[in-house]
Amino acid sequence: MTVSITDVAEATGVSASTVSRALRGRPGVSEEMRARIVAAAAELGYTASRSASSLASGRTYTIGVVVPYVGRWFFGTVLDSAEKVFSAAGYDVLLYNLGSPEARKRFFTKLPIRKRVDAVLSLLIPDLEEAAALRSLGVPLATTVGGARPGFTVVGIDDRGGAESAVRHLVNLGHRRIGMISGASEPLHWTTPLDRRQGYLDVLADAGIEPDPALEADGGYTVEGGERAMTELLALRHPPTAVFAQSDEMAMGALRALRRHRLRVPEDVSVVGFDDHELSEVVGLTTVAQPVAAQGREAAQLLLAWLDGPDAGPPPPVEMPIRFVLRETTAPPHTGRQR
Amino acid sequence: MTVSITDVAEATGVSASTVSRALRGRPGVSEEMRARIVAAAAELGYTASRSASSLASGRTYTIGVVVPYVGRWFFGTVLDSAEKVFSAAGYDVLLYNLGSPEARKRFFTKLPIRKRVDAVLSLLIPDLEEAAALRSLGVPLATTVGGARPGFTVVGIDDRGGAESAVRHLVNLGHRRIGMISGASEPLHWTTPLDRRQGYLDVLADAGIEPDPALEADGGYTVEGGERAMTELLALRHPPTAVFAQSDEMAMGALRALRRHRLRVPEDVSVVGFDDHELSEVVGLTTVAQPVAAQGREAAQLLLAWLDGPDAGPPPPVEMPIRFVLRETTAPPHTGRQR
DNA sequence: AATCTGAACGCAAACGCTTGCGCAACAGGA
DNA sequence: TCCTGTTGCGCAAGCGTTTGCGTTCAGATT
Numbered sequence: 001m002t003v004s005i006t007d008v009a010e011a012t013g014v015s016a017s018t019v020s021r022a023l024r025g026r027p028g029v030s031e032e033m034r035a036r037i038v039a040a041a042a043e044l045g046y047t048a049s050r051s052a053s054s055l056a057s058g059r060t061y062t063i064g065v066v067v068p069y070v071g072r073w074f075f076g077t078v079l080d081s082a083e084k085v086f087s088a089a090g091y092d093v094l095l096y097n098l099g100s101p102e103a104r105k106r107f108f109t110k111l112p113i114r115k116r117v118d119a120v121l122s123l124l125i126p127d128l129e130e131a132a133a134l135r136s137l138g139v140p141l142a143t144t145v146g147g148a149r150p151g152f153t154v155v156g157i158d159d160r161g162g163a164e165s166a167v168r169h170l171v172n173l174g175h176r177r178i179g180m181i182s183g184a185s186e187p188l189h190w191t192t193p194l195d196r197r198q199g200y201l202d203v204l205a206d207a208g209i210e211p212d213p214a215l216e217a218d219g220g221y222t223v224e225g226g227e228r229a230m231t232e233l234l235a236l237r238h239p240p241t242a243v244f245a246q247s248d249e250m251a252m253g254a255l256r257a258l259r260r261h262r263l264r265v266p267e268d269v270s271v272v273g274f275d276d277h278e279l280s281e282v283v284g285l286t287t288v289a290q291p292v293a294a295q296g297r298e299a300a301q302l303l304l305a306w307l308d309g310p311d312a313g314p315p316p317p318v319e320m321p322i323r324f325v326l327r328e329t330t331a332p333p334h335t336g337r338q339r
Numbered sequence: 340m341t342v343s344i345t346d347v348a349e350a351t352g353v354s355a356s357t358v359s360r361a362l363r364g365r366p367g368v369s370e371e372m373r374a375r376i377v378a379a380a381a382e383l384g385y386t387a388s389r390s391a392s393s394l395a396s397g398r399t400y401t402i403g404v405v406v407p408y409v410g411r412w413f414f415g416t417v418l419d420s421a422e423k424v425f426s427a428a429g430y431d432v433l434l435y436n437l438g439s440p441e442a443r444k445r446f447f448t449k450l451p452i453r454k455r456v457d458a459v460l461s462l463l464i465p466d467l468e469e470a471a472a473l474r475s476l477g478v479p480l481a482t483t484v485g486g487a488r489p490g491f492t493v494v495g496i497d498d499r500g501g502a503e504s505a506v507r508h509l510v511n512l513g514h515r516r517i518g519m520i521s522g523a524s525e526p527l528h529w530t531t532p533l534d535r536r537q538g539y540l541d542v543l544a545d546a547g548i549e550p551d552p553a554l555e556a557d558g559g560y561t562v563e564g565g566e567r568a569m570t571e572l573l574a575l576r577h578p579p580t581a582v583f584a585q586s587d588e589m590a591m592g593a594l595r596a597l598r599r600h601r602l603r604v605p606e607d608v609s610v611v612g613f614d615d616h617e618l619s620e621v622v623g624l625t626t627v628a629q630p631v632a633a634q635g636r637e638a639a640q641l642l643l644a645w646l647d648g649p650d651a652g653p654p655p656p657v658e659m660p661i662r663f664v665l666r667e668t669t670a671p672p673h674t675g676r677q678r
Numbered sequence: 679a680a681t682c683t684g685a686a687c688g689c690a691a692a693c694g695c696t697t698g699c700g701c702a703a704c705a706g707g708a
Numbered sequence: 709t710c711c712t713g714t715t716g717c718g719c720a721a722g723c724g725t726t727t728g729c730g731t732t733c734a735g736a737t738t
Contacts, residue, residue, distance in 0.1 A: 002454065002477075004694060015718045020696060030716060049454045051399070052694035055390040055723045065434075069419060071617075071632075076415035080408060083436040092451060095404075095434040097422040112431060115341065115388045115724095138341075223621060252621045259623070278410075279618050282562060282591045284598070293410075343724060354688045359726060369686060391724035394693045454694095682737070689730080696723085705714080 003044045011040045023048065050092075063303065064117035066096040066107070068124040073249075073277055074292060075123050078144055081296035082121055089304050091118070098124060108133050119303045122152070125190045140306040141314070144295045146192035153306065153314035155298045157322050159192050162288040163199025163244070165324045166272045169286070170242045171207045173332045175270065178204070179240030181219040181229040181250045193221075196246045196274065215240055219250035226253025234261055241333040242270035248277035248287055255283060255329070266331035276325055284328035291320050342383045350379045362387065389431075402642065403456035405435040405446070407463040412588070412616055413631055414462050417483055420635035421460055428643055430457070437463060447472050458642045461491070464528045479645040480653070483634045485531035492645065492653035494637045498531050501627040501661045502538025502583070505611045508625070508663065509581045510546045512671045514609065517543070518579030520558040520568040520589045532560075535585045535613065554579055558589035565592025573600055580672040581609035587616035587626055594622060594668070605670035615664055623667035630659050 009016045014033065022029045022037040029037075040046075054060040063086050067075045083093050094117060098104040107113075108130050113120065119140040126134060131149040134141055141152045146159060170178050180200050183193035197216075204211050214236060217229035226245055230253065233239055245251035251273030255265060263269055273280060276289030302315050348355045353372065361368045361376040368376075379385075393399040402425050406414045422432050433456055437443040446452075447469050452459065458479040465473060470488040473480055480491045485498060509517050519539050522532040536555075543550050553575060556568035565584055569592065572578055584590035590612030597604055604610055612619060615628030641654050 006694080016695075017697075017719080018717060021717090024696090026697095028716065033716080047450060047453045049394070049694055050451075051390045051394040051454070052723090053696070055388070055394050055725085056694075056696040058696095058723080060390070062433075070409065070422065071412070071416040071419035073410070073412070073415075076412075077410040079434075080410040080436055080438070083409065083434060084438070084442065087436065087442060087445070092455070093434045093436075094401075095418075095422060095432045097419055097426065097432075099419070099423070103423065103426060106426075111386055112389075114386045115390065116431070223618065252618060256621045256623075279562065279591060282595045283622060345724080355725080356689080356727075357687055360687090363726090365727095367686060372686080388724055391693090392726070394695085395724075395726040397693080397726095680738085683735090685732105685734090687730105687732085689728105691728090692726085693724105696721105698719105698721090700717105700719080702717085703715085706712090708709100708711085 003046045005046070005048065008037065008041045008044055008046050011044060012037050020048075060116055060118050061090060062092045062094050062117045063300075064094045064096065064113045064120040066098055066113075066120065066122050066124060068097075069099045070095070070097050074275065077278075077292045078123055078296035078299075081293035082300040085297050085300035085304070091304075111137070113137065119307055121299055121303060127189050140303050142299045142303045142306075144299045146190060146195060149189075151314060153299075153302050153317065155295050155302065155318040155320060157290045157295075157320050159195035160199040160202070162274060162290065162322045163196040163246070164203050165322075166274060166288050167200050167203040167244050168206075169324065169326075169330065170244065170270060170272060171203060171209070173242070173270065173330060175240075175242040175333050176209055177212075177215065177238060177240045177242070178209070179215040179217065179233045179243035181217050181226055181233075181243060181245040181254060183221045183246055183250075184216070184218045185220055193246060200244055219245065219247075219253065221247050221250060223249050223253040223256070226250030227257045228253070230254035230257035231261075234258075234263075240269070242272070242330070245271065245273045248273035248275040248280045248285060251285055251287070251329075252277075252279075252283060255285070265329050268334055270330040270333070272330055280325075281327070286327045286330040287325050289323045289325045291322075295320055342385045344385070344387065347376065347380045347383055347385050350383060351376050359387075399455055399457050400429060401431045401433050401456045402639075403433045403435065403452045403459040405437055405452075405459065405461050405463060407436075408438045409434070409436050413614065416617075416631045417462055417635035417638075420632035421639040424636050424639035424643070430643075450476070452476065458646055460638055460642060466528050479642050481638045481642045481645075483638045485529060485534060488528075490653060492638075492641050492656065494634050494641065494657040494659060496629045496634075496659050496661050498534035499538040499541070501613060501629065502535040502585070503542050504661075504663045505613060505627050506539050506542040506583050507545075508665075508669065509583065509609060509611060510542060510548070512581070512609065512669060514579075514581040514672050515548055516551075516554065516577060516579045516581070517548070518554040518556065518572045518582035520556050520565055520572075520582060520584040520593060522560040522585055522589075523555070523557045524559055532585060539583055558584065558586075558592065560586050560589060562588050562592040562595070565589030566596045567592070569593035569596035570600075573597075573602075579608070581611070581669070584610065584612045587612035587614040587619045587624060590624055590626070590668075591616075591618075591622060594624070604668050607673055609669040609672070611669055619664075620666070625666045625669040626664050628662045628664050630661075634659055 005016045005019050009019045022034040086093050122143045135151045143152050143154050217232045219225035219229035251271050273285050273287035276287050280287050344355045344358050348358045358376050361373040425432050461482045474490045482491050482493050556571045558564035558568035590610050612624050612626035615626050619626050
């Protein structure tokens with residue numbers, strides 16, 4: 001049926017071992033013979049069976065990538081860039097989309113990934129048990145989302161500093177009542193919301209502004225959540241004159257809520273986001289940009305390097321640069337009375 | 340090291356064959372014995388090696404998904420929903436991201452997917468050679484993007500009808516100069532741009548409007564392309580009073596261009612898109628919605644069904660419903676003079 | 679009591695590759 | 709001429725499953 005290694009061995013008049021060595025560039029084959037074998041393989045359209053070779057060698061040439069939700073821009077973008085690095089290096093990518101709790105549980109109990117991958121890139125924050133399960137695989141581990149765990153190499157950004165620059169911008173414009181749309185209800189082990197919140201609090205403290213718990217609303221890191229959160233903030237007796245959304249998606253939800261309330265941005269309310277979503281430029285959202293694709297690339301490269309020289313533990317964490325991006329959703333506070 | 344089937348066999352005092360049968364629910368094992376084996380396997384934390392089992396059985400329990408660009412909303416969403424179906428059915432997903440021409444060529448010449456998957460879902464339009472290469476794999480094939488090829492089962496939408504409803508809406512509002520932002524330069528084998536264009540032309544003809552080639556601009560199905568295209572249209576001596584963008588992403592680019600030109604939407608120019616991107620609601624874009632996630636699910640299910648009953652060729656094509664969504668970017672034409 | 683019938687399980691041969699080791703053949707040095 | 713390396717290749721033993729077939733044995737059938 002399909003052509004196997006012995007077929008090309010027979011076609012060349014050598015043994016299967018030699019074919020194997022020749023095709024993988026292993027020493028012990030004369031250049032002339034190698035050329036003949038390569039030619040024969042090409043002609044027959046031979047490709048080694050991955051199952052067989054990984055059974056025999058233990059190497060799978062496959063990387064597992066686990067993500068909470070492929071459809072979201074951030075994860076899709078990281079996955080996209082990481083996959084390119086992997087496939088360029090000859091690795092395949094096994095994707096696990098663990099959005100629902102059931103899928104997640106199924107994955108971590110059955111660990112279908114076991115013996116199937118040489119390394120894993122996790123774009124979701126494993127809790128302690130899950131992290132242990134991943135470590136039990138005995139392969140290099142990496143992540144691009146806040147919340148380092150022992151055994152993982154992590155590439156990320158300065159969330160706190162980023163939040164600071166966003167909020168400082170609002171303060172500099174003259175805002176005093178600054179709301180925040182956060183992700184308080186996010187999984188505990190995800191440190192990003194905490195770090196960004198800390199940046200927010202830092203700047204307020206620095207500016208001598210008393211933080212008001214009522215000005216923090218939970219947006220769950222989604223567009224709809226952001227819309228709900230903004231709506232809550234607007235219902236306050238003294239609504240904020242500016243809000244810092246911990247993600248651009250929530251910021252967009254906020255913009256939508258503001259439009260619904262017939263409030264102008266930035267004249268009535270300023271909004272600043274975080275991430276620099278691909279569509280943020282389209283809506284003119286002021287935000288702090290993080291190099292999402294670059295993070296995926298970096299993490300992938302770290303994993304590959306780790307695989308090549310499995311000398312020791314995980315490489316040290318990498319922090320990628322961020323950049324404040326001024327667009328059109330921020331301005332000095334409205335000086336008249338609100339609404 | 341890691342536990343193998345013989346370990347659980349010894350632990351239970353039976354042969355490996357029995358363990359294999361027991362764990363996979365094959366007949367020939369008493370219920371009592373099966374229970375003992377399952378318990379032992381659970382305790383030892385045993386999972387069958389995929390490489391070994393697929394080498395022995397020929398089944399890989401893996402589906403290949405090839406996509407042009409995971410980061411784009413449409414593909415990410417389809418992938419997301421399809422993956423859920425596959426993994427729920429016990430299949431893993433092997434992802435191939437073929438954005439760049441090099442990656443694409445590498446994939447189709449080396450066919451790393453060969454012998455690794457039981458079926459493939461293609462979200463990119465293969466040209467004739469590529470389609471042949473995929474067919475040579477001898478596994479079920481499916482696609483969710485226009486441009487059916489023999490041997491593929493396809494799930495899609497009525498692109499032409501969708502475009503018609505969008506453009507008819509503009510006509511009904513009273514527009515006569517209706518521009519279109521298309522994807523003329525897209526790969527030849529992708530029929531979507533053609534079908535959507537045909538819908539546009541149909542309605543114009545129906546309304547007795549002479550189509551003006553100058554009103555068609557290429558947006559390449561990207562945000563930036565849409566912005567460029569809209570800019571071109573605005574530079575016309577007689578710019579359109581409304582534009583139909585063949586995708587929401589291009590529509591958003593158009594909105595951006597309009598904002599840059601200080602034109603109001605919909606007062607000065609109406610815009611209607613196609614797809615119902617997740618952020619279209621945020622920007623209030625009038626569009627025609629297609630069930631993207633549902634298409635991924637459907638395609639995945641078709642593949643699984645095909646795998647279960649490999650009686651014949653591909654199942655018949657499935658057409659999913661579309662729906663016109665009226666939002667805030669369309670209105671009757673400005674009656675005064677433009678600008 | 680002899681025979682037959684399933685059910686439950688073990689044997690052993692694949693599956694298609696990788697790899698340590700062995701063995702010619704040949705080259706160069708003494 | 710003999711010895712010591714090298715080079716180039718084949719042998720065969722795995723890798724961890726699956727599966728066709730054979731065996732055993734308890735119970736049913738004559």
